[in-house]
Amino acid sequence: MRSWTVNPSNIEVAGLENHSLRIFDSKTQRINLIPKQAEPIQIYVCGITPYDSAHLGHAFTYLAFDLMIRAMRVTKQNVNYVQNVTDIDDPLFERSRKTDKKWTSIVDDQLEIYRKDMQALNIMAPDHFVGVVENIDTINDEIEKTIKRKLTYQLGTKWYFQTRKDNKSLLVKDVKDHELITLANERGCDTDTPGKLNAIDPIVWKESKEDEPSWNREFGTGRPGWHIQCISLANKYAKLPLHIQGGGKDLIFPHHAMCEEQAIALGLGDLATNYCHVGMVSYQGSKMSKSKGNLVFVHELINKGISPMVIRTCLMLNHWQNDWEFQEVDIIKAEKLLEKINTNLTGKFFSRNEFDFILESMLNNIQTPKILEFLSQLDPDKNDERSIPTDTVLSALLGLDLESV
Ligand SMILES: [Zn+2]
Numbered sequence: 001m002r003s004w005t006v007n008p009s010n011i012e013v014a015g016l017e018n019h020s021l022r023i024f025d026s027k028t029q030r031i032n033l034i035p036k037q038a039e040p041i042q043i044y045v046c047g048i049t050p051y052d053s054a055h056l057g058h059a060f061t062y063l064a065f066d067l068m069i070r071a072m073r074v075t076k077q078n079v080n081y082v083q084n085v086t087d088i089d090d091p092l093f094e095r096s097r098k099t100d101k102k103w104t105s106i107v108d109d110q111l112e113i114y115r116k117d118m119q120a121l122n123i124m125a126p127d128h129f130v131g132v133v134e135n136i137d138t139i140n141d142e143i144e145k146t147i148k149r150k151l152t153y154q155l156g157t158k159w160y161f162q163t164r165k166d167n168k169s170l171l172v173k174d175v176k177d178h179e180l181i182t183l184a185n186e187r188g189c190d191t192d193t194p195g196k197l198n199a200i201d202p203i204v205w206k207e208s209k210e211d212e213p214s215w216n217r218e219f220g221t222g223r224p225g226w227h228i229q230c231i232s233l234a235n236k237y238a239k240l241p242l243h244i245q246g247g248g249k250d251l252i253f254p255h256h257a258m259c260e261e262q263a264i265a266l267g268l269g270d271l272a273t274n275y276c277h278v279g280m281v282s283y284q285g286s287k288m289s290k291s292k293g294n295l296v297f298v299h300e301l302i303n304k305g306i307s308p309m310v311i312r313t314c315l316m317l318n319h320w321q322n323d324w325e326f327q328e329v330d331i332i333k334a335e336k337l338l339e340k341i342n343t344n345l346t347g348k349f350f351s352r353n354e355f356d357f358i359l360e361s362m363l364n365n366i367q368t369p370k371i372l373e374f375l376s377q378l379d380p381d382k383n384d385e386r387s388i389p390t391d392t393v394l395s396a397l398l399g400l401d402l403e404s405v
Pocket of ligand 1: 045046230
């Protein structure tokens with residue numbers, strides 16, 4: 001599907017190609033090196049279900065991968081970045097019923113807003129921005145394989161993937177079984193359906209309701225489940241294993257653990273060598289969620305006249321792994337900080353030491369709060385040898401376009 005365009009500048013500094021990104025992996029619980037390679041680094045980020053607009057939590061997630069990709073590009077590492085759109089999913093059809101609006105119109109409208117939000121926030125566009133509907137044959141072929149290889153079982157008009165109770169993903173190794181069931185339940189899995197072999201077994205295929213899109217296959221007339229969509233799209237648009245599979249922390253289970261297990265069962269091997277899970281953003285005391293109605297939408301902030309660069313700075317004041325609570329005062333704090341950076345640094349130059357500090361802070365697990373603090377303290381008129389343009393560095397590495405502030 002149509003993506004958006006962000007063109008980051010290039011930094012001309014000797015030796016950049018000798019550096020590599022290190023990033024925290026949720027599976028091994030440590031910071032891992034993403035080794036340099038001639039082929040592009042493969043990144044798959046689980047995208048939106050386009051039934052509502054992007055809120056600050058979404059922006060924080062996609063910003064994290066934007067920053068990782070910027071760090072890799074600056075160090076001359078090419079990237080193949082895939083982001084999907086879950087344009088077949090229960091919440092979308094529920095929204096369609098509630099609003100009496102065709103689900104396809106909801107998708108079109110929300111994607112238009114999403115693209116505008118991402119572009120405004122200067123968030124790197126994926127190389128492949130891919131939807132379920134446009135790839136339905138690929139996904140359904142993968143489901144057929146799953147069924148033919150007897151990795152599934154049928155209950156009524158639903159096909160379930162049979163998870164292995166004795167083979168718990170390292171992503172959830174410390175989580176107790178009853179907690180997994182609660183999590184799965186909260187996130188759309190029908191854990192109490194009678195006859196299921198394991199309560200957390202996910203749906204790979206189910207019959208569509210009358211007003212939902214539906215496809216005819218040998219194994220039934222219906223539509224695909226969630227996890228198999230991402231496996232099929234990752235396999236089609238990226239080279240497996242992915243170097244990074246990413247998303248918000250709420251995707252660790254069931255989504256990413258289930259993707260991992262199904263991919264192995266399908267013979268695709270480990271889906272990813274690193275899993276990056278971005279912290280959750282809360283507001284008014286709880287995680288931003290549709291059900292609680294405590295959402296702060298990106299486009300609403302922009303419509304209020306808040307500069308997208310201020311919103312971006314506000315998000316970067318938090319480390320990508322951390323959960324944090326948004327407060328209106330954060331915008332004012334970001335505004336002041338950005339103004340200071342703009343006044344002090346626009347049209348100036350970094351010394352090599354200053355640049356190295358910024359680059360190293362990015363490459364060592366994307367420490368944006370540390371960089372912003374450093375920038376706010378800088379005195380670029382100090383009598384050091386200065387040759388690296390500040391505007392180019394801030395734009396290329398942090399996505400901060402000072403002129404537009
Ligand atoms: Zn996904």
